[in-house]
Structure formats: C-alpha cells, structure tokens
Amino acid sequence: MSDEEELPQGTATILLVDDNPVDLLVVCKQFKRAGYRVVVAREAEEAIERAGFVQPDLILLDVVLPQSSGFELCRRLKATASTQDIPVIFITALTDVSDKVSAFEAGGVDYITKPFQIGEVLARVNTQLSLRAMQQLLNARNQQLQQQLSEQRLQREELEYRATHDMLTELPNRALFMDRLTHAIERARRNQSQLAVLFIDLDKFKIINDTLGHGAGDELLQSVAERLRSCARKSDTLGRLGGDEFVVLAENTSAVADIETLIERLSSKLVEPVLLAGLMHSVTCSIGISLYPRDGETAETLLKHADLAMFQAKDRGRNAYRFFEASMQETLNRRVSLERQLHEAFDRDEFVLYYQPQIDLRNGRICSLEALVRWQSPNEGLVLPGHFVPLAEESRLILALGEWVLRSACLQLQRWLNRGVPVVPVAINLAAAQFADPTLDQLLKGALVESELDARYLELELTESMSMSDPEVSLAMMHRLKEIGVSLAIDDFGTGFSNLSYVRRFPVDKLKIDRTFVEGMISNPQDNSIVLSVIRLAHSLGLKAVAEGVETEGQVRLLAEGGCDMFQGHQFRPALAAPDIEDLLQRQVCVSPDLLARPFQLRTVLLVEDEPQVANSFRRMVRNHDIHVIAVEGPAQAYEVLAQQDIGVVVSDYRMPREDGIQFLSNVKRLYPNSIRILMTGHVDRGTLENTINQAEAFRFIAKPWYSDQVIATLEQAFQRYDYLSRAGGVSESLGM
CATH class of the missing domain: 3.40.50.2300 (Response regulator)
Structure with missing residues (x-):
C-alpha cells in the first residue's frame, strides 16, 4: 500500500521502521490485508520526520538501523511532545535479555523477536492499539472532566464576583466593602490605630440622569470610579453602594490633615469636566467622614455616621465635606420626620402658592407674576421651598408637586378672571424631572382644559442647565409647548453652559438674569458687564430681559438705564399670598416713575x-x-x-x-x-x-x-x-x- 492510497476515515496508521526490504515487504502486505494504513521509514531521521508528520497510531521499530540504534530512536520519539504518546513495538533478531531490558527502558511497550509469526505480530499490534484507544478515551474523559471542573470553578468565581462587586463600575459593592471594613476595624483595634470612612455622593446627579438619560448617567458613574481609582492610595478600599454613592476606606490615617489631603485630591479629580451626550459637564461631590474609634466601633455605625456627615455637607451648599458630629443625628431625625410629613402634606392639602410680581421697567406696572410654592406645615409653620423641594426631588415627589403647582396656578388664574381681576400672566418653574418627562405637553394641556384657562396667561420657566443638557430634545419639547400657546423663559441665565447657537434656536420669550449677577452689578464691574451683555443679547434675539433678586433702588435704576425690560425682587414686593396679590392687581399698584431714572445732582x-x-x-x-x-x-x-x-x-x-x-x-x-x-x-x-x-x-x-x-x-x-x-x-x- 502506498502512502498516498485513500483508506476509510478512522483507519489506524502504522509506521514501520526497518531497513530490511524482505521484512518490509512481508509486514506491509500482511498489515494491508488486515486493514491498516502503513507508512515506511528505513532509517532514524526519516522515521522522526514521518512520525511527526503522519502521527501514526503505532510504530513497529527494528533495533538495528543504519547510523542509529532503534533504542536511541525510541528515546528521541519519547522526548518529543508530538510523538511521546505513540506506542512503540520493537521487532528484532536480538534475543538477549539485556536488549529486551534496553527496549523497555527506551520506552517500548512490547518486544517481538525474529523470525516471527505474522499472526502473533498482528495480535500484539491489535492489543496495543486497543490499549491506546482505551487510554485515549480515558484521557478524553479526563480532559472533559477537567474542563467541566474548570468551567464550574469559573462560574463559581463569576458568581462570587457578581455577588461582591458592582457590575457597572467593577468596584466592591456594599457587601464586600462592609466585610473589608469589618476586617479593617479588627486590625485597627489590634494595632490601636485610626481609620476613616469617606461617604461620597455626587451633586445633582439626578438632574443629569433625568435630563441626559440613564446612558449618560452610567458613563458618569464609570468615569467617577476610574477617577477614584487613579487618585486613591494603594492601601485604600473603594466601593459603590448604589446610585451615585461611593465610599472610600482609608486605613492608618493618623491625622485629620492626612484625610483632608485625600479629600482634596479626590474632589479636585472629580470636578474635572467629563464629556456627556456631546457636552462637557463638571460634577462636584459632597463628602461625609467618620473616624474609628471616635465615631463608632462597628462597620454599620461608621458607614451610617459618614452618610449623615455627607448630608450635612449637601445642606451646606454641596461641593463640600463634613466630619461626623454627634449633633448630626438630631438633624437626620428632623429630616426623616420632614420627609414623612412631606408625603402626608399631599393628602392634607398643605401646599399653597405665593406670587411675586414682575415689574415692567418702562412704566413701573406689574406685568406678570411668578408662582412660588410654600408648605403650610402644621408642625413647622410656613416652609420655604429651599427646605423641602430638594427632599421632594430626592424622594421623587417632585413630579407630583410640579403637577400640583401647574394645576393650582391655572385654577387660581381662572378664579381671578371670573371675578374680574385684571390678571397678568403667571410664570411657573419646571423641575428637571418635569421637563424630562415626555408627557409634559399632555399634562399642560390637561391643566388648561381642566381650568378652562387661555394658554396665553401661562409662562413656563426652564433653567439654563436643564435646557442645555440635551439641546435637541429640549428644542423639540419647547416647540411642543409653544404650539399649546404658552410663553417660555430661560431661568438663571448666565450660570450654566449655554451654546448660543442653541439659545438662538430655542423658541423662548425671555431670558432671566440670575440674581447673583444682579446683586453684584452695582459694585462689581464684571457682574455689571454680564448683566448688560445679557440684556443686549436678549434684545438682539428679539427676547425680553428679566432681572431676578432686585433688592435696592440703585439696582432698579441701573437696570432701567441699561435697557432691562422687567425686574422682580424684594425691592418692590416679596412673594405674597393670593389675596394680597389680588389686592395689588385690583389697585393697579406700580413703581414710582422717579425710581426708574438716575437723576443728575448738580455740583x-x-x-x-x-x-x-x-x-x-x-x-x-x-x-x-x-x-x-x-x-x-x-x-x-x-x-x-x-x-x-x-x-x-x-x-x-x-x-x-x-x-x-x-x-x-x-x-x-x-x-x-x-x-x-x-x-x-x-x-x-x-x-x-x-x-x-x-x-x-x-x-x-x-x-x-x-x-x-x-x-x-x-x-x-x-x-x-x-x-x-x-x-x-x-x-x-x-x-x-
């Protein structure tokens, strides 16, 4: 049989290594008849080459070969990875026992002496091939078993990883962090050392999540995790508890200065701008710190106290840090009580609208009102929005509160109209979550139909940051709102990151100048320039400019001189209850014309x-x-x-x-x-x-x-x-x- 002759798939291949033509002829003929494929080699190098290429199932090897012995060739085959498992049967005329020993030491599995009976050779070959087949089957089963065990181990490790890590950021989750904190407390107790727990919460994350979408929110969280990794020490343990809450365990912190240095490094890194939805955003954080053993001796206590300190940092205006103090627990108790009362306030109808007049700087008359919500709490008295609106945003009550404000303002306007009050349009502030709600226009239509109010009496105020979070989505919603017939204003203009090409396209009617610039305009040349620039910008776009937070006569006169269209603030009136506003409207109360000009004092x-x-x-x-x-x-x-x-x-x-x-x-x-x-x-x-x-x-x-x-x-x-x-x-x- 030639090397190239085709045989059925699965036919065993035998490599015959012998330099005797007679033996080769006899063996080849008999093995062909038995159904084997036979490959022949006449010397050692040829045998090595063919064994590596053909990968035979068995090798029949003569001991005496030109230039090399069969023993040496066998050792070479066994030393090669690709051929070391192929069984070798020696066929030789050598009958000495020492030769047989040498054959088995070289790696042979059998030894047949010449002259031989071909039947015996076939029988021994079949036996070795059967043994090899069994061994291969066992090896395959063993490999399969090992693979299964390996896969199970990987699955178990994956499950353990998922159970102990946050999948979005790949930081330790609450369970793993608490475990590591517990062990760190034990070490600190033995070593009589101090450790710190830093509770980090991103400022205004909900606004980004609501306005830009969850995809952008996830990108921000991943960016925060990477930045925390880049500036934390090797000995620090990081974790994500959920939402926008991150934690840092800092061991061996011997002094408060060490912790403050770490906080400064973390804060400065986090505030670096990050690209979200095509725009750069800067995100600050509020950080609360608790110390072992001063603030607690268990992981749960330290984490709770760090959380409390974080809330105090937020209450201080955000982008700040606070160390835990015992008095904070009382503040938390009051906050929890306030949140519970806030939920109950809807059932008890405890909210009320106040209205602040906006004055036309050309004639001093009231030209519009801004509706501002108040909470008439039976326990706390009249609560200003700064104390409960953030709570409403965190507890997702803001949508219900915003809907109540919208419907209440519409109903109040219609009541005034029915009584013949000379009403002016009322402006309503929209929360970020409201503006992000795709059904906002339907809610607005429903409120107008319910109150039978003409849409021209209503104005919606959107913050600059809210409008620019996703300009194209904002633009589409603005057009839908304008089609209903309401007017639109951009609130707090100058405090965000406006793209003027979008501001030009927004179908708004007013730009409201933020109170911080108005407050500084009489003494700060930069603030003065900003106010005048916004006025000119508004007029160049065909919009009206409204100044917020006007407190002094000097501010009024400068605004009038600068061409501002309207102002609101305590200089004229604070926000008033509906009956007081109705009285002002009925009496047509206005600003004295003398207030609207800067007189010249001679000499x-x-x-x-x-x-x-x-x-x-x-x-x-x-x-x-x-x-x-x-x-x-x-x-x-x-x-x-x-x-x-x-x-x-x-x-x-x-x-x-x-x-x-x-x-x-x-x-x-x-x-x-x-x-x-x-x-x-x-x-x-x-x-x-x-x-x-x-x-x-x-x-x-x-x-x-x-x-x-x-x-x-x-x-x-x-x-x-x-x-x-x-x-x-x-x-x-x-x-x-």
Missing part, C-alpha cells in the same frame, strides 16, 4: 470717608462754594448712591475696611467712567499716587491734612472736567478717564 460730591469728624470738616469747608456733599462711610454705601443717581465728582479716602480707595476708584472708573475721581490720603507714598493718576484711576489727589484753598481748587477743576466730558458726550478710552 455734587460723593465723599467716601469712615471718620465722621473728617466728613463734617469737609462739609464745612465747601458749604460756601455751592457744592453739595453726600457723605458715606464706605464703598458699599457709595456704590448704592452711585447707582441711584448720576454723581459728577467722587472723593474717596485711601484707607477703608475691605476695599482700599484705589480699588474702589478703579471700580468706579469702569462702572461710571464720566465721574471724576479724586483720592484723599495721608498715607500713600508719592510714587503710588503718581501711578494711580497716570493710570487714570484718579484725576487728582488731596493730601491730609489739607489746605482748604487747594481742595476747593481741585474740586472746581474736577467739576470743569466733568462738564466738559458731559458736553462732549462722555469719556473715551483715549482720554484714560
């Missing part, structure tokens, strides 16, 4: 001086020169006076608390560039004064103690300069004033 000096005797002396000095003096004790009062009226000359002392005269005059230069600024001091060196004048922070300076004639002359020069600039249409940058 008036604003004197900023904190020493009363100096201010009185200054008044006496100028009283016979037709100069009016308004004296204030510091910059805060001076900014308000400047906002209320147009002052020609400002004289400021150098040494004042909180803000020196040069900084004050520098701000005045940027806020009111036409005012002529004079520095009065006896403490600044001449070089500083000359630089101040050269940089146009001050027009002149008055030295203390002064000479009356020189002061009067300086003031007259200042008035002349002011008159010139007023006639010329204002100061230019080239003048440096």
Whole structure:
C-alpha cells in the first residue's frame, strides 16, 4: 500500500521502521490485508520526520538501523511532545535479555523477536492499539472532566464576583466593602490605630440622569470610579453602594490633615469636566467622614455616621465635606420626620402658592407674576421651598408637586378672571424631572382644559442647565409647548453652559438674569458687564430681559438705564399670598416713575470717608462754594448712591475696611467712567499716587491734612472736567478717564 492510497476515515496508521526490504515487504502486505494504513521509514531521521508528520497510531521499530540504534530512536520519539504518546513495538533478531531490558527502558511497550509469526505480530499490534484507544478515551474523559471542573470553578468565581462587586463600575459593592471594613476595624483595634470612612455622593446627579438619560448617567458613574481609582492610595478600599454613592476606606490615617489631603485630591479629580451626550459637564461631590474609634466601633455605625456627615455637607451648599458630629443625628431625625410629613402634606392639602410680581421697567406696572410654592406645615409653620423641594426631588415627589403647582396656578388664574381681576400672566418653574418627562405637553394641556384657562396667561420657566443638557430634545419639547400657546423663559441665565447657537434656536420669550449677577452689578464691574451683555443679547434675539433678586433702588435704576425690560425682587414686593396679590392687581399698584431714572445732582460730591469728624470738616469747608456733599462711610454705601443717581465728582479716602480707595476708584472708573475721581490720603507714598493718576484711576489727589484753598481748587477743576466730558458726550478710552 502506498502512502498516498485513500483508506476509510478512522483507519489506524502504522509506521514501520526497518531497513530490511524482505521484512518490509512481508509486514506491509500482511498489515494491508488486515486493514491498516502503513507508512515506511528505513532509517532514524526519516522515521522522526514521518512520525511527526503522519502521527501514526503505532510504530513497529527494528533495533538495528543504519547510523542509529532503534533504542536511541525510541528515546528521541519519547522526548518529543508530538510523538511521546505513540506506542512503540520493537521487532528484532536480538534475543538477549539485556536488549529486551534496553527496549523497555527506551520506552517500548512490547518486544517481538525474529523470525516471527505474522499472526502473533498482528495480535500484539491489535492489543496495543486497543490499549491506546482505551487510554485515549480515558484521557478524553479526563480532559472533559477537567474542563467541566474548570468551567464550574469559573462560574463559581463569576458568581462570587457578581455577588461582591458592582457590575457597572467593577468596584466592591456594599457587601464586600462592609466585610473589608469589618476586617479593617479588627486590625485597627489590634494595632490601636485610626481609620476613616469617606461617604461620597455626587451633586445633582439626578438632574443629569433625568435630563441626559440613564446612558449618560452610567458613563458618569464609570468615569467617577476610574477617577477614584487613579487618585486613591494603594492601601485604600473603594466601593459603590448604589446610585451615585461611593465610599472610600482609608486605613492608618493618623491625622485629620492626612484625610483632608485625600479629600482634596479626590474632589479636585472629580470636578474635572467629563464629556456627556456631546457636552462637557463638571460634577462636584459632597463628602461625609467618620473616624474609628471616635465615631463608632462597628462597620454599620461608621458607614451610617459618614452618610449623615455627607448630608450635612449637601445642606451646606454641596461641593463640600463634613466630619461626623454627634449633633448630626438630631438633624437626620428632623429630616426623616420632614420627609414623612412631606408625603402626608399631599393628602392634607398643605401646599399653597405665593406670587411675586414682575415689574415692567418702562412704566413701573406689574406685568406678570411668578408662582412660588410654600408648605403650610402644621408642625413647622410656613416652609420655604429651599427646605423641602430638594427632599421632594430626592424622594421623587417632585413630579407630583410640579403637577400640583401647574394645576393650582391655572385654577387660581381662572378664579381671578371670573371675578374680574385684571390678571397678568403667571410664570411657573419646571423641575428637571418635569421637563424630562415626555408627557409634559399632555399634562399642560390637561391643566388648561381642566381650568378652562387661555394658554396665553401661562409662562413656563426652564433653567439654563436643564435646557442645555440635551439641546435637541429640549428644542423639540419647547416647540411642543409653544404650539399649546404658552410663553417660555430661560431661568438663571448666565450660570450654566449655554451654546448660543442653541439659545438662538430655542423658541423662548425671555431670558432671566440670575440674581447673583444682579446683586453684584452695582459694585462689581464684571457682574455689571454680564448683566448688560445679557440684556443686549436678549434684545438682539428679539427676547425680553428679566432681572431676578432686585433688592435696592440703585439696582432698579441701573437696570432701567441699561435697557432691562422687567425686574422682580424684594425691592418692590416679596412673594405674597393670593389675596394680597389680588389686592395689588385690583389697585393697579406700580413703581414710582422717579425710581426708574438716575437723576443728575448738580455740583455734587460723593465723599467716601469712615471718620465722621473728617466728613463734617469737609462739609464745612465747601458749604460756601455751592457744592453739595453726600457723605458715606464706605464703598458699599457709595456704590448704592452711585447707582441711584448720576454723581459728577467722587472723593474717596485711601484707607477703608475691605476695599482700599484705589480699588474702589478703579471700580468706579469702569462702572461710571464720566465721574471724576479724586483720592484723599495721608498715607500713600508719592510714587503710588503718581501711578494711580497716570493710570487714570484718579484725576487728582488731596493730601491730609489739607489746605482748604487747594481742595476747593481741585474740586472746581474736577467739576470743569466733568462738564466738559458731559458736553462732549462722555469719556473715551483715549482720554484714560
């Protein structure tokens, strides 16, 4: 039989290694008849090559071969991984017992001496092939068993991993973290050392999850986990308890400073912007810390106390950390009680709407109202929204509360209309979860139908961050709301991350300037520039600008001068109950026209001086020169006076608390560039004064103690300069004033 002849699949292959042609011919012929495939090799190297290539089921090997013995060849075959398991039967004329021993030592399984009976050879070959087949079957079964055991072990390990780890972040879960914390407490007890538990909660995660979707929320959680890994110490244990709650176990923390260093590292890493839904977002965190053994001796107690401290950090305005204090338990008890009462408040109908007027800065009339929810608690009294709305958001009551506000405002408006009250539109704030609800437009339609209210009386306010969380989704919802007929406003404008290309496309009617900028606009040039820029932006887009949180007359006058359309704030009225608002509407109460303009005070000096005797002396000095003096004790009062009226000359002392005269005059230069600024001091060196004048922070300076004639002359020069600039249409940058 040739090497290439085709045989049925499964036919056993025998490699015959012999250099005797007669033996080869006889054996080949008989084995072919027996149904075997036979491959022949005549010397050792050829046998090695063919054995590796053919992978025979059995080898018949002569001991005496050219250039090598059969024993050596057998040893080589057994030393090779691919052929070491192939059984070898020696066929040889050697009959010495020592040769047989050598054959078995070399790895042979049988030894047949020549001359032989072919029947005997076939019988022995069949026996070895059967034994090999059995061994292969056993090996296969053993491998299968090992594989099954390995798979079971992997499955068990996978189940154990899933039972002890959070699958989203691959951090230890609560069970594993608590186990490790328990062991860490035992070590700390033996070593008399301290450990810390840090409870980390992301700020405003629910807003991101609600507005951007759960996919973006999961991406944020994974990013947080990676950042925690990157800045935690090797000895620290991290964990995720669920939601946006993470924990860190820090062992061997000998000092509070060590913990604060770790917190600073964690906080600064977490606040780095992360890309979510195509936009960059910065996320802060609130951290609570408990210490062993000071704050507890069990894992459960330490974790609970760290959690309490975290809530205190959130109550402090978020993006903060707090160490546990015993008094926090009382605060938690009150919070739990408040949340329980909040659930009951819906059944008891304890919520009430207050309304804050918005004033038209062109005529001083009430042009709209903002509805603000209050909780009339039988235990706590009138509770402001800042104390219970965050609780409502956390407990998912915010949707029910938002629906109640919407329906109640609509019904109140219709009641006023039915009684003939000259109503104005009412604005309602939407929570992030409300705006993310795809059925918001249907809810709005239902409230309008139920109250039989015309949609033109309703305005919805969306925060800037809420609108920009997913601009395309926001845009689609806004158009659906506008089709109903309500107007829209973007609230807290300037505090988020607006993309102006989207703001231009949003079908809104108003931009509401955040109160933080309004508060600083009379004293902070940057805030003033932001307010004026938002007003100009709104007008360029065909929108109205509304200023929030207006508290002073100066703010009102600057806003009116800057072209702002409307304002709201305590300067006119705080939020009032419905009967009080109805009274204002019926009586057509409005702001005095005098409040809407900054009058000019002829030959008036604003004197900023904190020493009363100096201010009185200054008044006496100028009283016979037709100069009016308004004296204030510091910059805060001076900014308000400047906002209320147009002052020609400002004289400021150098040494004042909180803000020196040069900084004050520098701000005045940027806020009111036409005012002529004079520095009065006896403490600044001449070089500083000359630089101040050269940089146009001050027009002149008055030295203390002064000479009356020189002061009067300086003031007259200042008035002349002011008159010139007023006639010329204002100061230019080239003048440096």
